[in-house]
Amino acid sequence: MRCCRPFTRFAQALRQPPRQRHGAAVALAALLVLTAPLAGCASKPEPTVRFVDSVLVRKGDRTLQLLHDGDVHREYKIALGDSPVGHKFEEGDERTPEGDYVLNWRNPNSNFHKSIHISYPNARDRAFARAMDINPGGMIMIHGRPNWLTSPAVAREYDGRDWTDGCIAVKNHEMDEIWRLVRDGTPIRILP
Structure with missing residues (x-):
């Protein structure tokens, strides 16, 4: 899924030496803040019914x-x-x-x-x-x-x-x- 690619990159960054991991942790925190509104991006919310017919x-x-x-x-x-x-x-x-x-x-x-x-x-x-x-x-x-x-x-x-x-x-x-x-x-x- 497209919206999950940054997390794959983060997992790769965790395999780096400790000094490079610190930068990955900061990048992950920024990523989570920026993508929080996109949580559940794989599905649309169910429409609400205003009135029945x-x-x-x-x-x-x-x-x-x-x-x-x-x-x-x-x-x-x-x-x-x-x-x-x-x-x-x-x-x-x-x-x-x-x-x-x-x-x-x-x-x-x-x-x-x-x-x-x-x-x-x-x-x-x-x-x-x-x-x-x-x-x-x-x-x-x-x-x-x-x-x-x-x-x-x-x-x-x-x-x-x-x-x-x-x-x-x-x-x-x-x-x-x-x-x-x-x-x-x-x-x-x-x-x-």
């Missing part, structure tokens, strides 16, 4: 993935509604919807540690609800734990079970990261 939820696996260019950038364990199996059809069924939606607005002052709204019900959900003469519900969010929850022991209990009314819940520090990486208008796909 989609979100994928797998209800059965209890995971939420943030995707960038089709690759998983981050993955979180999630909690769902008290009746997590199946698509949400009406208000109060405590199910999380399934399908394609958009994360369309956010609330920094919600009853939970931040919340990002999922665009449920979409046109298909509303048409089905009209045909069945039911209220499809709404206000489905990705959010953190309840704001009143301050006990670490109780928080651990929340993290290990489904407890929402149909929303998708994560730990508070994870919600902070999601909040930072997901822009309004980001598509979300929720799979069974």
Whole structure:
């Protein structure tokens, strides 16, 4: 490698008589100071992701993935509604919807540690609800734990079970990261 050649020369200089070695040591010190910014010159730093371009939820696996260019950038364990199996059809069924939606607005002052709204019900959900003469519900969010929850022991209990009314819940520090990486208008796909 090109950036390692000076070190090869230094190794050769160490084989010289003691008086000549002193000059090599001084040269090495100068070399290290001058090349320190080039450390790791053989590889480029990984690009940082400022925003993700989609979100994928797998209800059965209890995971939420943030995707960038089709690759998983981050993955979180999630909690769902008290009746997590199946698509949400009406208000109060405590199910999380399934399908394609958009994360369309956010609330920094919600009853939970931040919340990002999922665009449920979409046109298909509303048409089905009209045909069945039911209220499809709404206000489905990705959010953190309840704001009143301050006990670490109780928080651990929340993290290990489904407890929402149909929303998708994560730990508070994870919600902070999601909040930072997901822009309004980001598509979300929720799979069974």
